[in-house]
Amino acid sequence: MSQISQLLKYQEKDSELLKIEQEIAGSDERKKYAQTKSFLNKASEKLDKLEAQSQGILTRLETLNKRYGEICETLKDFEHLDDMVEGGADLSFYQRNISQLIDKLKTLKGEIAALTSSAKETTDEYQAMKKKVLVAQKQYPEQHAALQEFKKSKQEQTDKISKELQSIAKEIDGEVMRKYQVKRSERIFPIICEIKADRCSKCGIELSIADKEKVSAGKVVECENCHRILYKA
Numbered sequence: 001m002s003q004i005s006q007l008l009k010y011q012e013k014d015s016e017l018l019k020i021e022q023e024i025a026g027s028d029e030r031k032k033y034a035q036t037k038s039f040l041n042k043a044s045e046k047l048d049k050l051e052a053q054s055q056g057i058l059t060r061l062e063t064l065n066k067r068y069g070e071i072c073e074t075l076k077d078f079e080h081l082d083d084m085v086e087g088g089a090d091l092s093f094y095q096r097n098i099s100q101l102i103d104k105l106k107t108l109k110g111e112i113a114a115l116t117s118s119a120k121e122t123t124d125e126y127q128a129m130k131k132k133v134l135v136a137q138k139q140y141p142e143q144h145a146a147l148q149e150f151k152k153s154k155q156e157q158t159d160k161i162s163k164e165l166q167s168i169a170k171e172i173d174g175e176v177m178r179k180y181q182v183k184r185s186e187r188i189f190p191i192i193c194e195i196k197a198d199r200c201s202k203c204g205i206e207l208s209i210a211d212k213e214k215v216s217a218g219k220v221v222e223c224e225n226c227h228r229i230l231y232k233a
């Protein structure tokens with residue numbers, strides 16, 4: 001049982017450390033820094049995507065422009081239609097051909113115009129994103145420094161608490177201490193809880209028969225539900 005009183009003493013001191021940790025986690029300094037960091041990560045992916053999109057549009061535009069040029073070349077062949085007709089060619093056949101080619105040209109023109117406007121949109125989006133990234137890249141080291149500064153302002157306090165914790169931990173079994181630290185890293189807190197009326201006082205679940213027997217024998221058990229370390233006062 002003396003282990004438990006030491007553990008409770010440790011936990012009480014540890015809660016002071018946790019409070020500072022939470023203060024840092026909830027600070028404006030950390031929020032701003034985390035926001036910028038996450039933005040920069042996402043922006044990098046977005047810029048890559050826009051670049052690939054833009055490359056795709058350019059390739060398609062090249063193909064369409066080439067096709068447009070080819071049709072214009074073909075149309076040139078009909079410049080001397082008068083001579084061809086005089087030579088006995090079927091006028092209506094060539095007229096049909098020409099009108100089909102002109103229709104194709106119109107369609108291509110429309111497609112090229114749509115792609116060009118889409119290329120412009122992509123470029124504008126890229127530029128706007130790039131501008132934001134430049135601002136964030138400038139802010140990032142400043143925000144990082146501000147966070148470090150805030151942490152430093154708490155350093156003396158945390159060092160003092162850590163020292164006291166180390167001193168209390170000397171009285172506690174190493175294996176128990178390790179177990180405590182694992183739970184602490186899993187964000188369980190408080191870790192040591194009292195059993196009240198055969199139930200975990202934190203989550204309310206009832207102890208198993210086996211655990212009740214262990215507790216009667218003066219042992220410490222773990223809650224099956226919230227995994228806290230349970231003791232009987």
Ligand SMILES: [Zn+2]
Binds near residue numbers: 201224227228
């Ligand atoms: Zn529980």
